[in-house]
Amino acid sequence: MDNKQRQWPLDRRAVIKLLGDCGIQATQQRIDIAQILFHQPQHLSADQILKTVNESRPSVSKATVYNTLGLFADKGLVRQVIVDPSRVFYDSNTSEHHHLYDIDHGTLTDIAPEQLTVSGMPALPDGMVTEGIDVIIRVRSE
Amino acid sequence: MDNKQRQWPLDRRAVIKLLGDCGIQATQQRIDIAQILFHQPQHLSADQILKTVNESRPSVSKATVYNTLGLFADKGLVRQVIVDPSRVFYDSNTSEHHHLYDIDHGTLTDIAPEQLTVSGMPALPDGMVTEGIDVIIRVRSE
DNA sequence: ATATTAATTAGACTTTGTCTAATTAATAGG
DNA sequence: CCTATTAATTAGACAAAGTCTAATTAATAT
Incomplete structure (x- = not known):
């Protein structure tokens, strides 16, 4: 939904x-x-x-x-x-996008889907249903 | 290291x-x-x-x-x-790979890097250093 | 209006992880 | 090898996020 x-x-x-x-x-x-x-x-x-x-x-x-x-x-x-x-x-944004996480500040930023592409979804074992794909870039910024 | x-x-x-x-x-x-x-x-x-x-x-x-x-x-x-x-x-495996997470069983499985490619690393703001990129496929399997 | 169902609540509880101060183990120097 | 110094381990108190329960309150339908 x-x-x-x-x-x-x-x-x-x-x-x-x-x-x-x-x-x-x-x-x-x-x-x-x-x-x-x-x-x-x-x-x-x-x-x-x-x-x-x-x-x-x-x-x-x-x-x-x-x-x-x-x-x-x-x-x-x-x-x-x-x-x-x-x-x-x-x-609160449920449209497709990825995330950048600043470990040192604990802050999250969006990454637009155009900026980063994930390709080649592997076949899943029987009975498994994909719920979502998370892509997270972890950064430090001390 | x-x-x-x-x-x-x-x-x-x-x-x-x-x-x-x-x-x-x-x-x-x-x-x-x-x-x-x-x-x-x-x-x-x-x-x-x-x-x-x-x-x-x-x-x-x-x-x-x-x-x-x-x-x-x-x-x-x-x-x-x-x-x-x-x-x-x-x-315990620190070589590059991704993960598949079964939400219902709480189990993790590896995805070989060849099976899934992430392309187009966005430029980071000044002072930020990439620590790693996590790709997680979340699945249900009830 | 009233019965029935759904939502909210306080507060106890659980779990993961952290912290502290004291003890124990390891290392280096003579 | 003994001893001083430093590093690692420990029990147990603590903190924080989130869950659960049983009782209350609100909402809906009749």
């Missing part, structure tokens, strides 16, 4: 529609979280989202943040990015 | 030499851990190594396992593989 281009930033209305289109009940908490994520294409950790969403006043619990991010990832609304052993990033 | 082909399995003598060549003091604990890793090209988590090394009788502490794996990774003897949010794998 939903790996199309988006029009940034998504406002409240657009977010509600997006959730609806994916069969996700648009509760207040989910809308809040989605609005943070879909403000722009970005990479946020669960902890960053938890902090941001409760900035003005506490409104969403830790459990719900994790539940919601898991749900969004399942539905294909966001993409998990696993580059840092200590936390998962959630990428 | 040391991303060359190895001759599997490495016996005790070969392991001691390998450590020496990398400027690592060959203590009993490090030899034990290295022997497990370099028995064959494989992907092991810290926890798996801790269990294996203490199988017959307790001989290496948790702290030392983590210290040692960190040291081996720094020296380029093993390669960290970050594909699973819950644990880091250490790959």
Whole structure:
């Protein structure tokens, strides 16, 4: 579901529609979280989202943040990015692209698919279904 | 250091030499851990190594396992593989290759570099030094 | 309105990994 | 070989990310 281009930033209305289109009940908490994520294409950790969403006043619990991010990832609304052993990033941009990860600063940057090509997908054993291909360039920048 | 082909399995003598060549003091604990890793090209988590090394009788502490794996990774003897949010794998094969990760079973398999080509390395911002490029094919196999 | 189902929550819990301060082992020099 | 010095190991406390549970609250449908 939903790996199309988006029009940034998504406002409240657009977010509600997006959730609806994916069969996700648009509760207040989910809308809040989605609005943070879909403000722009970005990479946020669960902890960053938890902090941001409760900035003005506490409104969403830790459990719900994790539940919601898991749900969004399942539905294909966001993409998990696993580059840092200590936390998962959630990428609000689900159109095809690669990543550059700065080990020293813990920051993620997008690499456009035109800039880097992966060719020659090997045949998979029976019963295996490709879920995705991750290409990560790891850099140091001290 | 040391991303060359190895001759599997490495016996005790070969392991001691390998450590020496990398400027690592060959203590009993490090030899034990290295022997497990370099028995064959494989992907092991810290926890798996801790269990294996203490199988017959307790001989290496948790702290030392983590210290040692960190040291081996720094020296380029093993390669960290970050594909699973819950644990880091250490790959005893440091020659160039890619990975296939089975999400449902949590298992890693190698993909030979000939089978999959990455072309068009983008120019990096000033001061950034490439540490490595990871290509991971994620599959489900329920 | 009300029954039923779905979502949220606090807080306990698990797991991976880190840190510290103290002990033990290894090395170098005489 | 003994001894000083340095390096490695250790137990156990700790930290942080994420999960789980059982109870509450909100949403939906009838």
